Amino acid sequence: MSHANGLPASALGRAWATCRHARWPAPRAPKAAKRAASRAARAQRKAEACLQEARQAQQRSDFQHAAQKFEDAALVLQGAPGPSAAVCAAWADCAVCRLELQAPFEALVACEHGLRGPAGPEHWRCGMVSALALETLGLLSIAEERLGSAARLAREDREGMQAALEGLRRVRARSAQLAAGEPQALMEEIQRMGALLGDEEAGYWISCVGERSRSAEGQAELVQKGFLEEAHQCPAKPAEVARRASLVALRYRVNKKLQRCLSAAGLLLGVADQCVLPKAIRHPGATDLAGEETLAELKSRRLAVVDGAFPAEAVAQVQKELHALRSSKLLQNDTNDVCNPLQEAKYLPFAGGAAAMEFREKCPITVQVMQKLAGLAAILEDELGLSLAVPQSAMAACYPPKASYKMHLDSYFLQGCPDDIPRKVTVLLYCNHGWSSAVGGELRVWEPFDQGRGCGRKIEPLAGRMVVFMSEEIWHEVLESHGDRYALTLWIHDRQRAM
Numbered sequence: 110m111s112h113a114n115g116l117p118a119s120a121l122g123r124a125w126a127t128c129r130h131a132r133w134p135a136p137r138a139p140k141a142a143k144r145a146a147s148r149a150a151r152a153q154r155k156a157e158a159c160l161q162e163a164r165q166a167q168q169r170s171d172f173q174h175a176a177q178k179f180e181d182a183a184l185v186l187q188g189a190p191g192p193s194a195a196v197c198a199a200w201a202d203c204a205v206c207r208l209e210l211q212a213p214f215e216a217l218v219a220c221e222h223g224l225r226g227p228a229g230p231e232h233w234r235c236g237m238v239s240a241l242a243l244e245t246l247g248l249l250s251i252a253e254e255r256l257g258s259a260a261r262l263a264r265e266d267r268e269g270m271q272a273a274l275e276g277l278r279r280v281r282a283r284s285a286q287l288a289a290g291e292p293q294a295l296m297e298e299i300q301r302m303g304a305l306l307g308d309e310e311a312g313y314w315i316s317c318v319g320e321r322s323r324s325a326e327g328q329a330e331l332v333q334k335g336f337l338e339e340a341h342q343c344p345a346k347p348a349e350v351a352r353r354a355s356l357v358a359l360r361y362r363v364n365k366k367l368q369r370c371l372s373a374a375g376l377l378l379g380v381a382d383q384c385v386l387p388k389a390i391r392h393p394g395a396t397d398l399a400g401e402e403t404l405a406e407l408k409s410r411r412l413a414v415v416d417g418a419f420p421a422e423a424v425a426q427v428q429k430e431l432h433a434l435r436s437s438k439l440l441q442n443d444t445n446d447v448c449n450p451l452q453e454a455k456y457l458p459f460a461g462g463a464a465a466m467e468f469r470e471k472c473p474i475t476v477q478v479m480q481k482l483a484g485l486a487a488i489l490e491d492e493l494g495l496s497l498a499v500p501q502s503a504m505a506a507c508y509p510p511k512a513s514y515k516m517h518l519d520s521y522f523l524q525g526c527p528d529d530i531p532r533k534v535t536v537l538l539y540c541n542h543g544w545s546s547a548v549g550g551e552l553r554v555w556e557p558f559d560q561g562r563g564c565g566r567k568i569e570p571l572a573g574r575m576v577v578f579m580s581e582e583i584w585h586e587v588l589e590s591h592g593d594r595y596a597l598t599l600w601i602h603d604r605q606r607a608m
């Protein structure tokens with residue numbers, strides 16, 4: 110018999126059982142001062158009560174209540190001095206309950222909380238449960254990574270190690286079936302991921318892919334968009350192509366949804382940050398960025414290019430700062446992003462607060478530039494009648510050689526993805542001193558809502574050049590970079606959906 114999420118019931122059951130009944134090392138006695146010790150003892154008692162209630166709820170299969178109580182316990186323990194093993198265990202228990210509730214995104218959020226503390230052997234269980242959740246989401250490559258590290262962490266624990274190794278075998282076998290294009294395995298994954306995304310969003314992607322699979326030109330477009338490998342094009346077998354490409358498209362969107370969930374839980378900066386109203390962050394210099402002509406262009410053509418938006422010295426300094434961030438490995442890529450696996454990026458908080466302090470020291474000019482870019486939002490509201498909200502971070506990105514970004518929209522809200530990130534306006538600033546066509550990485554844009562007929566318009570990523578466009582309307586791509594190509598991107602959100 111197969112479990113609802115497509116895993117054999119027996120394998121899943123065994124893995125969960127291992128997770129649930131695992132024994133943990135008793136917490137070490139806190140060595141801190143007396144006051145801290147009594148605070149810790151109080152927290153311990155409170156957490157104990159929550160844990161007891163959670164376990165009772167779990168026994169009567171009231172997983173909703175159990176998950177809540179395990180979370181309460183984890184939060185109490187997290188806020189008190191004491192060993193991190195107990196915190197991690199409570200989060201793992203919470204995640205197990207959320208898996209029982211068929212809520213894998215929420216389960217992963219719990220695991221990520223648990224994995225935040227200093228790494229220790231107790232992490233294996235959070236790693237294990239998160240791998241199960243990732244498997245349920247169909248994100249098999251990250252599941253495999255997690256299982257690998259869970260197996261290493263469980264060296265001392267035979268049962269735990271066995272569960273991790275069994276998981277590894279299962280995930281690898283599944284990946285192999287999918288890579289071989291086995292129809293049944295592909296259909297199961299597609300159905301499962303479709304259910305996670307909801308009918309509207311899954312329907313949009315599956316029908317887009319299905320339509321394009323029917324012709325050779327359509328299949329070439331799927332290759333261009335990153336959903337089909339060149340070698341898998343086969344105009345004579347449209348259904349096979351549709352299955353493969355649907356899997357890639359849905360996995361891409363599930364990964365995006367996971368990022369939104371993690372971001373909303375405060376575990377990942379960017380994507381779903383807290384927003385502020387444009388008028389709260391007006392910037393006196395922002396009027397230089399958007400003159401009458403620019404605003405008129407944006408209004409009519411939905412895209413405007415502004416050269417020399419910032420002084421050359423400031424842009425050169427931003428480039429230096431981004432280069433330094435990259436050298437200290439602070440920019441990271443996302444191999445699950447099928448459209449753009451090589452880009453190295455980080456969202457930098459540019460407003461006040463502790464998070465921004467670190468970056469104000471590391472890259473002061475970049476933060477100032479971002480603040481001025483964010484000041485654009487108030488002008489766009491006043492002049493274009495938009496209703497906006499501004500996230501408190503912007504993305505710093507480097508496209509190293511070979512990186513490119515396949516054709517995409519920055520928000521698919523108008524395409525039938527009601528939960529997509531509420532991006533309304535995309536603001537880019539290029540920071541490539543001495544750019545030449547040898548560096549590559551041009552931005553290619555099409556007319557509003559045009560999904561790539563003809564060759565579009567190429568925009569060179571010249572130092573100090575700012576490009577502003579409507580995120581839901583302008584399909585665009587970044588052509589292959591041959592050097593290190595730097596840019597800042599601020600996405601301004603639609604207020605109704607953001608706040």
Ligand SMILES: O=C(O)CCC(=O)C(=O)O
Pocket residue numbers: 514519537551552585586587596598
């Ligand atoms: O850097 C660029 O030119 C565009 C990047 C982009 O399209 C994106 O990050 O969504």
Ligand SMILES: [Fe+2]
Pocket residue numbers: 517518519585
């Ligand atoms: Fe984009």
